[in-house]
Amino acid sequence: MAMLISIGHDGWYTEEQLATELHAMAPGADIRPASNPGNLEDISVLAVSALKGDLLARLPNLKLVQKLGAGVETIVAHPSLAPHVRVTRLRPLEPAHEIAEYCLAYVLRSQRNMAAHEASQNHSAWQPRAPRRPQETTVGVLGLGHIGGMTARLMRDLRFRVLGWSRSPKQIEGVDCRHGAAQLRQMLGACDYLCSILPSTPATRGLINADTLAAMKPGATLINAGRGDLVDEPALLAALDTGTPGHAVLDVVSKEPLPADNPLWTHPQVTITPHVSGWHLGDALKDVTENLRRLEAGEDLLHEVDRQRGY
Numbered sequence: 001m002a003m004l005i006s007i008g009h010d011g012w013y014t015e016e017q018l019a020t021e022l023h024a025m026a027p028g029a030d031i032r033p034a035s036n037p038g039n040l041e042d043i044s045v046l047a048v049s050a051l052k053g054d055l056l057a058r059l060p061n062l063k064l065v066q067k068l069g070a071g072v073e074t075i076v077a078h079p080s081l082a083p084h085v086r087v088t089r090l091r092p093l094e095p096a097h098e099i100a101e102y103c104l105a106y107v108l109r110s111q112r113n114m115a116a117h118e119a120s121q122n123h124s125a126w127q128p129r130a131p132r133r134p135q136e137t138t139v140g141v142l143g144l145g146h147i148g149g150m151t152a153r154l155m156r157d158l159r160f161r162v163l164g165w166s167r168s169p170k171q172i173e174g175v176d177c178r179h180g181a182a183q184l185r186q187m188l189g190a191c192d193y194l195c196s197i198l199p200s201t202p203a204t205r206g207l208i209n210a211d212t213l214a215a216m217k218p219g220a221t222l223i224n225a226g227r228g229d230l231v232d233e234p235a236l237l238a239a240l241d242t243g244t245p246g247h248a249v250l251d252v253v254s255k256e257p258l259p260a261d262n263p264l265w266t267h268p269q270v271t272i273t274p275h276v277s278g279w280h281l282g283d284a285l286k287d288v289t290e291n292l293r294r295l296e297a298g299e300d301l302l303h304e305v306d307r308q309r310g311y
Contacts, residue, residue, distance in 0.1 A: 099147050
């Protein structure tokens with residue numbers, strides 16, 4: 001039973017680097033980078049970050065696709081994924097911390113008037129501005145799972161008022177947790193910052209659209225570190241032109257890399273980062289080799305995805 005590593009995009013780990021790390025964790029395992037795959041009939045597990053279009057068709061004995069991350073929407077929806085092939089994802093702690101820190105960084109950048117101070121420096125102008133108090137500021141978090149829950153708790157611990165929203169009821173101490181469509185619009189109007197950390201599912205795609213954007217607080221900041229297809233991007237550009245919301249920070253977009261002619265690049269109220277909010281896998285790599293072992297032993301897999309639900 002062999003595992004093939006195919007990252008599927010540039011700008012992150014190389015397949016050879018990842019194979020070396022995984023070999024150190026499981027010295028006896030048959031783990032191969034895509035640059036040296038050997039006989040593809042040996043491959044039972046495919047470990048990917050992004051799934052290349054024609055790869056599945058060349059793996060006749062595939063039993064498992066292991067996502068090297070959390071989002072699996074493009075895998076479960078892939079037309080070449082046979083019904084019997086299982087899908088697992090990671091629930092790593094380190095990138096969850098990093099995504100929470102990313103959201104906090106952009107909240108604090110606004111709270112502490114950093115852009116205004118930088119502009120003043122460019123004009124050699126000494127212009128003090130009072131920062132906003134966190135206890136007088138409301139941060140909303142869409143999605144209260146592994147990553148969203150960590151983000152909500154981080155904001156809470158720094159004394160922000162935190163509102164959380166999820167599809168089903170959740171409880172987090174010190175966070176005003178809400179759920180369901182009826183409570184979403186009410187929450188949006190109260191948030192100075194809105195951190196979107198939802199997965200991509202049929203129920204969440206396009207959730208941030210013209211209607212929900214119009215329900216946001218004028219001048220609020222949208223931070224999307226979840227999935228690009230959560231946001232209707234033409235509707236967002238139109239909404240930003242009206243000032244509701246006032247700014248958008250996008251670490252994920254509907255098409256990545258973002259094409260050079262996309263108007264998101266040049267809109268004055270948009271900040272783009274290249275899908276870097278969560279980077280390091282940390283100890284979660286152990287789950288990759290553990291799932292290879294469990295598959296061979298016929299044991300329950302870690303973090304298996306319900307393909308019907310999409311997560």
